[in-house]
Amino acid sequence: MTLPLTLRNLTVRASNGRVLLNVDDLEIRPGEAVGIRGPSGAGKSTLLYALCGLQPNSTGEIRWGETDILSLGEGQRAKFRRENVGIIFQDFLLFEELTALGNAALAAAFGEKKRRRPIRANVERMLGHLGIEDMTRSVDSFSGGERQRVAIARALAGDPAIILADEPTASLDREAADRLISDLTDLAREENKTFIAVSHDLKLLDRMDRVIEIIDGRLAPEAGND
Ligand code: ADP
Numbered sequence: 001m002t003l004p005l006t007l008r009n010l011t012v013r014a015s016n017g018r019v020l021l022n023v024d025d026l027e028i029r030p031g032e033a034v035g036i037r038g039p040s041g042a043g044k045s046t047l048l049y050a051l052c053g054l055q056p057n058s059t060g061e062i063r064w065g066e067t068d069i070l071s072l073g074e075g076q077r078a079k080f081r082r083e084n085v086g087i088i089f090q091d092f093l094l095f096e097e098l099t100a101l102g103n104a105a106l107a108a109a110f111g112e113k114k115r116r117r118p119i120r121a122n123v124e125r126m127l128g129h130l131g132i133e134d135m136t137r138s139v140d141s142f143s144g145g146e147r148q149r150v151a152i153a154r155a156l157a158g159d160p161a162i163i164l165a166d167e168p169t170a171s172l173d174r175e176a177a178d179r180l181i182s183d184l185t186d187l188a189r190e191e192n193k194t195f196i197a198v199s200h201d202l203k204l205l206d207r208m209d210r211v212i213e214i215i216d217g218r219l220a221p222e223a224g225n226d
Contacts, residue, residue, distance in 0.1 A: 003084065
């Protein structure tokens with residue numbers, strides 16, 4: 001399944017009411033790879049997390065396919081994320097004491113029973129594809145690049161239509177970053193996923209179909225970006 005994004009009049013505020021982000025209009029085609037760039041503090045991560053309903057003070061319309069996630073309650077929003085969104089956090093957020101397999105298949109432990117087996121199978125396939133051979137070693141002994149690949153496998157475990165990544169190459173050396181960029185863009189393309197990544201990494205941005213820019217909480221005009 002693929003989901004187009006239609007976003008209208010999105011405003012995200014801080015808890016004190018300050019406006020952090022204001023986006024009038026944004027459309028992303030299903031299966032499109034989109035980079036988000038801009039200065040530090042501009043609102044890039046705020047937009048990324050708003051797109052999956054993780055920014056509490058959001059108003060407007062964020063429609064993925066037929067679903068306007070801002071019109072859903074918390075429980076329904078969490079369900080939408082479980083079923084449709086994989087998130088790769090900047091600092092990986094892995095559980096140190098769990099194995100690569102345990103971390104990547106975490107969703108299986110919480111998901112519906114009938115989804116557990118496909119999630120585990122998917123995770124093993126993905127970890128193999130990403131070159132993590134020793135899946136049963138706990139991740140506390142893993143390098144940054146290996147951790148990031150476990151985080152990718154976890155994000156993709158439930159076969160989500162949408163992959164969101166926050167500075168996925170920031171903590172990697174160049175070689176590991178380049179491998180990760182190829183892994184992610186190839187996977188997104190092969191499996192027709194919508195892939196949206198906040199990044200300063202020009203090599204990553206260069207591989208995306210389109211790059212949008214956030215400046216001071218607003219979308220800059222896109223002319224010349226694609
Ligand atoms: P970027 O990802 O572009 O570096 P962020 O989206 O993280 O920027 O942050 C945008 C602005 O919003 C920054 O000024 C940041 O300090 C502020 N901000 C982010 N989250 C919150 C929050 N929960 N409450 C208050 N301010 C926040």
